[in-house]
Amino acid sequence: MLHEKPKRIVLKISGESFCPVSDRGISMDSVNHLASQIAKVAQGGVEVIVVMGGGNILRGAQFKAGNSTIQESTAHYMGMLATVLNGLALQDAIEALGQPTRLMSAIPMDTVAEPYIRRRATHHLERGRVVIIAGGTGSPFVTTDTAAAQRALELDADILLKATKVDGIYSADPEKDAEAVLFKNLTYDDVLRQNLRIMDSEAIAKCKEHGMPVMVFNFRKEGLLQRAAAGEMVGTLVTAEKA
Ligand code: UDP
Numbered sequence: 001m002l003h004e005k006p007k008r009i010v011l012k013i014s015g016e017s018f019c020p021v022s023d024r025g026i027s028m029d030s031v032n033h034l035a036s037q038i039a040k041v042a043q044g045g046v047e048v049i050v051v052m053g054g055g056n057i058l059r060g061a062q063f064k065a066g067n068s069t070i071q072e073s074t075a076h077y078m079g080m081l082a083t084v085l086n087g088l089a090l091q092d093a094i095e096a097l098g099q100p101t102r103l104m105s106a107i108p109m110d111t112v113a114e115p116y117i118r119r120r121a122t123h124h125l126e127r128g129r130v131v132i133i134a135g136g137t138g139s140p141f142v143t144t145d146t147a148a149a150q151r152a153l154e155l156d157a158d159i160l161l162k163a164t165k166v167d168g169i170y171s172a173d174p175e176k177d178a179e180a181v182l183f184k185n186l187t188y189d190d191v192l193r194q195n196l197r198i199m200d201s202e203a204i205a206k207c208k209e210h211g212m213p214v215m216v217f218n219f220r221k222e223g224l225l226q227r228a229a230a231g232e233m234v235g236t237l238v239t240a241e242k243a
Helices: 028-043 060-065 072-095 118-126 144-154 188-193 201-210 224-229
Strands: 008-013 047-052 101-105 130-134 159-164 185-187 214-218 236-239
Touching (some): 008 028, 008 144, 008 224, 028 047, 047 144, 072 101, 144 201, 159 224, 185 188, 188 236, 214 224
Parallel strands (some): 008 047, 047 130, 159 214
Antiparallel strands (some): 214 236
16 A cells, blocks of 8 residues: 555546547447446545546547648647547446436536536535546647646545556556566656656646646556555556655
């Protein structure tokens, strides 16, 4: 046990966890798998904020790169809208398990989601609802990693958990380099200096500035989210100093 049992967590879910490896779009089997893990954590008494990614549908920078006519900001807004599609799918999947949720969007969209208002999000958390945040930060040119760092700070979370398809942060891409070493514990400066691309550097810098612990873990392994939410070390922990 390397950190205290958190009372409130932010879980950053990348869009890629919503579809089978090397696929795109939304597979409800993948969504249901995540939803059941999230519901168990919430029903165990931990307050859960999910910050939804959208990369399974569209990432602004990549979409712009393939299309000369689209403005980059438009592409980023499209990416933000993609996170709302994912958020809607996750909301129904979690509620089908009897766990109340609220979907909040940083881009006003009143007929499908509540507007994101910090005090309202806190109110929902105190009532045991899982708060799903879509629309990123509401501004282009950043990613949902930055949105996750921002929400973790403003909603006073104890830790930011980043769910990935690998076991944590490695010295190199473990899918391409058999020699890649998995780190158990890193400092924010290690991640920034070594340019370990597991989260965007803006998000790590924000966490560093305010001492928000980050843990990167494998969401595909059953039970790891529950263990991480219980304060166990299940991947790579990033803090100001090595534990
Ligand atoms: N995005 C944005 N502002 C934000 C969050 C996201 O412009 O605050 C856009 C950006 O283009 C990004 C896309 O939405 O690529 C989808 O988010 P992200 O790439 O973070 O999704 P993930 O990789 O986590 O699935």
